Amino acid sequence: MGATAAGVGIGGxxxxxxxxxxxxxxxxxxxxxxxxxxxxxxxNLAARVQARFGESLDPSRGxxxxxQAGPGQVLSFTERAALLAARAAVEAAxxxxxxxxxxxxxxxxxxAGGRSSLPFEVASEIADAAMDAARAAADAAREAERAAGEAxxxxxxxxxxxxxxxxxxxxxxxxAAERAWEAAEEAGDRPAELASTSSHKATSVGFxxxxxxxxxxxxxxxxxxxxxxxxKYKEARERLREATALYPDHDQARALLAWxxxxxxxxxxxxxxxxxxxxxxxxxxxxxxxxxxxxxRLGRNHLAIAAFRPALDRNxxxxxxLNGLGSAFFELGQxxxxxxxxxxxxxxxxxxxxxxxxxxxxxxAKVAWSLYHLGRYREALATxxxxxxxxxxxxxxxxxxxxxxxxxxQKAEARAAFQRALQLGPGNxxxxxGLRRAKS
Numbered sequence: 001m002g003a004t005a006a007g008v009g010i011g012g013x014x015x016x017x018x019x020x021x022x023x024x025x026x027x028x029x030x031x032x033x034x035x036x037x038x039x040x041x042x043x044n045l046a047a048r049v050q051a052r053f054g055e056s057l058d059p060s061r062g063x064x065x066x067x068q069a070g071p072g073q074v075l076s077f078t079e080r081a082a083l084l085a086a087r088a089a090v091e092a093a094x095x096x097x098x099x100x101x102x103x104x105x106x107x108x109x110x111x112a113g114g115r116s117s118l119p120f121e122v123a124s125e126i127a128d129a130a131m132d133a134a135r136a137a138a139d140a141a142r143e144a145e146r147a148a149g150e151a152x153x154x155x156x157x158x159x160x161x162x163x164x165x166x167x168x169x170x171x172x173x174x175x176a177a178e179r180a181w182e183a184a185e186e187a188g189d190r191p192a193e194l195a196s197t198s199s200h201k202a203t204s205v206g207f208x209x210x211x212x213x214x215x216x217x218x219x220x221x222x223x224x225x226x227x228x229x230x231x232k233y234k235e236a237r238e239r240l241r242e243a244t245a246l247y248p249d250h251d252q253a254r255a256l257l258a259w260x261x262x263x264x265x266x267x268x269x270x271x272x273x274x275x276x277x278x279x280x281x282x283x284x285x286x287x288x289x290x291x292x293x294x295x296x297r298l299g300r301n302h303l304a305i306a307a308f309r310p311a312l313d314r315n316x317x318x319x320x321x322l323n324g325l326g327s328a329f330f331e332l333g334q335x336x337x338x339x340x341x342x343x344x345x346x347x348x349x350x351x352x353x354x355x356x357x358x359x360x361x362x363x364x365a366k367v368a369w370s371l372y373h374l375g376r377y378r379e380a381l382a383t384x385x386x387x388x389x390x391x392x393x394x395x396x397x398x399x400x401x402x403x404x405x406x407x408x409x410q411k412a413e414a415r416a417a418f419q420r421a422l423q424l425g426p427g428n429x430x431x432x433x434g435l436r437r438a439k440s
């Protein structure tokens with residue numbers, strides 16, 4: 001963990017930062033949790049959005065069903081897709097208005113000043129972060145509107161590929177509506193430690209007073225950084241918050257404050273602080289990476305992608321950001337887009353000498369599941385087998401191997417893999433279903 005010219009952040013999936021201090025990378029995860037399915041947060045988001053639209057736009061489906069036509073009216077596939085795109089655009093616009101209203105109310109509370117129990121610096125960061133979310137929601141609404149317009153144009157045209165084009169635009173509008181939903185949710189983020197926020201106030205003025213505060217801030221920063229390296233995240237957060245209160249221009253302290261919030265599980269607070277740091281240091285790729293992982297942990301995959309991309313624009317070999325980008329696309333079920341980023345992250349995470357780090361095994365599992373979902377079963381099987389050598393106690397990897405064997409018609413091998421999975425994880429539903437199919 002450390003500050004460099006490139007920014008302050010987590011230094012790659014080896015768990016060693018640019019300053020040489022070992023720590024868990026943002027992308028570290030338990031391999032048993034890596035399965036080829038959406039997370040609960042993603043599934044919940046999809047359910048909420050689909051409840052608004054009334055239809056599913058899963059790109060893996062061959063049709064778009066459930067659209068409502070008027071009495072005696074039969075809609076074509078292309079017309080149904082255009083209708084769904086229009087509904088997504090309306091929903092995105094509504095969500096943008098919700099986000100804008102939230103940002104406006106936060107701004108009013110900040111302007112009230114004396115009626116707020118928060119230090120001005122913290123209140124300002126919250127208001128600015130909410131406004132940023134409102135702008136993201138508005139951008140998503142415009143994107144959905146453009147997609148709906150294009151879907152409508154295609155529906156009124158007679159072209160051989162009208163169905164495919166309309167479906168593509170409907171999915172684009174759906175994705176924009178989900179992004180608007182994520183942004184509207186993000187507009188309401190608050191730091192978890194508001195009740196214990198440092199009460200330091202920079203009331204004195206003059207050169208010597210400013211110099212004294214800056215020295216005190218540096219002392220707090222040095223102590224906070226050491227605590228962070230020791231993984232004493234709560235204590236680190238207090239010292240780093242103190243440093244930024246004493247000296248608001250201390251960008252390294254603000255960046256490490258955001259990471260301490262992240263490691264404490266205060267992802268909403270981390271998002272606010274990462275955004276604040278990025279307004280001052282827009283070239284630090286580690287800040288974009290932290291913002292991306294904070295959003296990812298909250299299931300805001302579209303917004304996470306929007307953060308990981310600028311990190312990679314500045315450093316295309318940034319392994320942690322590659323992992324994050326691939327993981328976000330993986331959770332969205334866009335395996336064709338996820339796979340190149342995950343493979344590149346996996347390649348970059350493997351040391352020339354020494355054993356493979358634990359996060360490489362989790363990455364390899366995501367690569368394997370992506371290959372599986374893309375129908376590349378032999379490659380997926382080989383990847384699952386290699387991953388299982390590094391994680392022999394993972395029932396999920398055995399499940400992956402079993403399903404590959406099913407797809408390849410090797411039922412005896414599939415049964416053996418599913419039985420191993422059940423020994424490692426009794427009651428594994430995917431293994432039970434696979435075993436039932438392998439016996440049929």
